[in-house]
Amino acid sequence: MRNKFTNVVENKNEIKSKIINLSATLNLPKGTEAFISDVHGGYDRFSHIMRSGAGNISKKVSEVFSGKLMPINQMKLSCLIYYPSEVLKETKNKITDADELEQWYMDSFNNLIEMLRYVANKYPKSLVQKAIQPDFWDITENLLMIDTNFKDKRLYYQGLLSSIERLNMADDFIIAISHAIQRLAIERIHIVGDIYDRGSHPDLVINYLINHWQNFDIQWGNHDILWMGSMAGSKLCMLNLIRICARYDNLKLLNDAYDIDMTSMIKLARHSYRPLSNFDPKVDLTEISEEDRITDNCVQQAATIMQFKLEGQAIKRRPEFEMNDRLFLDKLSQDKKSVKIDGKDYPIENGCFQLVNPGNPYQISHPEQVVLIDLINQFIHSTKLNEHMWFMYDHGSMYLKHNGNLLFHGCVPTDEQGNFVKWKIDGRNYLGKDLSDYFQIILRDAMRHPTTGDCFNSDVLWYLWCGKDSPLFGKDKMTTFERYFIDDEELQKETLNPFYKLRKKEWYADRVKDEFGVEEEGHIIVGHTPDIDEENLPIMSKGKIIQVNGGRPKMEHNGGFTLLYDSYGMQLLQLKPFISLSTSLKDLNDVILKRKIVENSVERKVVMDTDRGDKIKQQIADLSAELND
Numbered sequence: 001m002r003n004k005f006t007n008v009v010e011n012k013n014e015i016k017s018k019i020i021n022l023s024a025t026l027n028l029p030k031g032t033e034a035f036i037s038d039v040h041g042g043y044d045r046f047s048h049i050m051r052s053g054a055g056n057i058s059k060k061v062s063e064v065f066s067g068k069l070m071p072i073n074q075m076k077l078s079c080l081i082y083y084p085s086e087v088l089k090e091t092k093n094k095i096t097d098a099d100e101l102e103q104w105y106m107d108s109f110n111n112l113i114e115m116l117r118y119v120a121n122k123y124p125k126s127l128v129q130k131a132i133q134p135d136f137w138d139i140t141e142n143l144l145m146i147d148t149n150f151k152d153k154r155l156y157y158q159g160l161l162s163s164i165e166r167l168n169m170a171d172d173f174i175i176a177i178s179h180a181i182q183r184l185a186i187e188r189i190h191i192v193g194d195i196y197d198r199g200s201h202p203d204l205v206i207n208y209l210i211n212h213w214q215n216f217d218i219q220w221g222n223h224d225i226l227w228m229g230s231m232a233g234s235k236l237c238m239l240n241l242i243r244i245c246a247r248y249d250n251l252k253l254l255n256d257a258y259d260i261d262m263t264s265m266i267k268l269a270r271h272s273y274r275p276l277s278n279f280d281p282k283v284d285l286t287e288i289s290e291e292d293r294i295t296d297n298c299v300q301q302a303a304t305i306m307q308f309k310l311e312g313q314a315i316k317r318r319p320e321f322e323m324n325d326r327l328f329l330d331k332l333s334q335d336k337k338s339v340k341i342d343g344k345d346y347p348i349e350n351g352c353f354q355l356v357n358p359g360n361p362y363q364i365s366h367p368e369q370v371v372l373i374d375l376i377n378q379f380i381h382s383t384k385l386n387e388h389m390w391f392m393y394d395h396g397s398m399y400l401k402h403n404g405n406l407l408f409h410g411c412v413p414t415d416e417q418g419n420f421v422k423w424k425i426d427g428r429n430y431l432g433k434d435l436s437d438y439f440q441i442i443l444r445d446a447m448r449h450p451t452t453g454d455c456f457n458s459d460v461l462w463y464l465w466c467g468k469d470s471p472l473f474g475k476d477k478m479t480t481f482e483r484y485f486i487d488d489e490e491l492q493k494e495t496l497n498p499f500y501k502l503r504k505k506e507w508y509a510d511r512v513k514d515e516f517g518v519e520e521e522g523h524i525i526v527g528h529t530p531d532i533d534e535e536n537l538p539i540m541s542k543g544k545i546i547q548v549n550g551g552r553p554k555m556e557h558n559g560g561f562t563l564l565y566d567s568y569g570m571q572l573l574q575l576k577p578f579i580s581l582s583t584s585l586k587d588l589n590d591v592i593l594k595r596k597i598v599e600n601s602v603e604r605k606v607v608m609d610t611d612r613g614d615k616i617k618q619q620i621a622d623l624s625a626e627l628n629d
């Protein structure tokens with residue numbers, strides 16, 4: 001008969017076994033973290049990086065199969081893991097002989113299970129189970145546990161595999177195992193900003209994260225702010241966003257992904273503007289229709305002019321932003337063919353100021369106002385946009401401290417001497433960490449209370465996009481006007497904040513680390529600036545600051561840099577440029593061009609040394625206290 005005493009003992013045993021499991025987890029090797037940034041809507045490339053475990057899968061394949069598989073077959077196995085459905089389809093087309101195909105399935109099963117066993121050994125069983133499609137868990141668990149060195153077990157193992165084939169589950173099983181390997185190859189993914197703009201599918205990047213990754217975080221980039229700000233009702237964020245969408249032939253994205261109907265804008269643009277060469281979309285013009293080119297071109301003009309008008313109003317409303325040098329519409333000559341800057345006249349190339357009223361140049365015309373109201377209301381109310389932007393908010397921050405490292409997209413605004421710059425706003429000075437915290441509070445408030453009026457929050461979010469003391473922008477000015485209309489490189493130049501020179505100095509890196517409370521061994525990991533060359537190497541101040549970046553789409557020499565941080569240390573990976581999925585499959589293209597060790601751990605790092613380890617230790621302490629009650 002059960003009594004109270006038996007229950008207490010059982011309960012205590014349960015607590016004890018939890019403590020034992022948690023303590024064992026503390027000694028597992030630290031999981032691999034991947035840092036990537038500046039995705040810029042390039043979904044295919046992003047998915048290619050994710051599927052390859054940011055380069056970690058081919059590394060692990062070679063660890064497991066060196067000496068057993070030829071390099072070309074290792075590469076084939078990696079590709080099967082990255083793109084199981086595509087490779088399966090291609091293989092079935094290529095191999096027509098039934099026995100040969102069966103052999104291929106057998107080899108693939110064996111190799112995949114071996115890989116799964118290898119990547120799973122860092123995780124407790126519960127996490128491995130989470131990574132595997134539920135209906136395949138039982139079989140997978142059995143296959144993982146079997147030691148094929150024993151003859152009986154080998155027969156059992158082969159039996160399982162042939163039943164999978166016989167029951168026509170082979171393809172689904174291969175796909176499920178490959179996905180599980182993809183997931184387990186990286187424990188946590190950090191996206192160091194700029195998921196949005198320029199590329200055509202930031203929405204798919206977010207959907208991918210929603211569906212695939214439990215473990216990731218986002219540090220917002222300047223471009224992400226445009227999207228979150230638009231949802232919060234900032235018309236300036238929205239106009240910049242629309243201008244960039246038109247500039248990269250992505251207007252369709254607004255309708256397809258976010259149900260935002262651009263008809264009113266397109267009508268106004270096509271009615272009031274004629275195509276001009278400086279507004280042609282920045283894509284291969286032979287790949288888009290003439291209709292789309294004209295629409296992109298005219299919408300870009302309409303959005304640009306409305307942007308300059310509303311910017312003028314904001315600059316005048318907020319003298320504390322110190323952006324008077326961004327006022328141009330009141331400096332146009334009467335015929336609008338030149339502009340006076342610092343007392344000098346510059347000819348305007350391809351002007352489009354027909355909707356600018358010389359008597360009141362920053363005034364929005366009535367037809368423009370109608371379009372603005374229509375669009376901003378759609379942005380605020382788009383269900384999908386709200387879902388994605390809250391997702392960005394909930395998983396994101398201005399900066400993050402994780403496992404001893406500090407992550408942010410841009411910079412800490414600094415003067416030439418290395419002192420953090422004070423930004424005076426609302427009667428207070430903010431600098432360094434406080435400045436970033438301040439922007440985060442404003443963003444949260446703005447998103448919670450969307451409003452289309454010319455409010456303070458919206459103005460601050462626009463400043464975060466392009467103001468000189470914005471930690472996400474990190475440049476002295478955004479020369480959009482000059483770059484569209486004035487053929488003068490000097491005027492078009494945007495100068496980086498001194499942070500970017502100083503970050504090569506160790507003393508300065510230490511100053512930033514101190515400001516954010518980062519420990520001695522910690523690193524600072526940033527994104528944002530894509531220009532990597534001899535002058536600007538990605539590993540700075542003896543590895544204290546590391547630059548990751550997605551590179552520019554289709555750049556031939558630079559596919560960007562990602563960083564892996566595993567139990568053995570940190571490695572910076574230079575990626576091959578991503579051309580397209582079909583090229584990668586055809587050429588069996590891996591992602592990595594070069595690897596560079598940033599740091600080797602003296603001792604292999606284990607979960608105990610990580611933030612997750614701290615949480616587990618706390619859980620153990622709580623359970624132990626319960627035991628002693």
Ligand SMILES: O=P(O)(O)OC[C@H]1O[C@](O)(COP(=O)(O)O)[C@@H](O)[C@@H]1O
Binds near residue numbers: 194478479480528
């Ligand atoms: O490449 P585009 O479309 O001309 O955009 C250039 C603008 O983008 C910016 O570089 C900001 O974008 P990034 O954050 O990707 O650098 C501005 O400084 C610049 O004015």
Ligand SMILES: [Mn+2]
Binds near residue numbers: 194221223472528
């Ligand atoms: Mn950026």
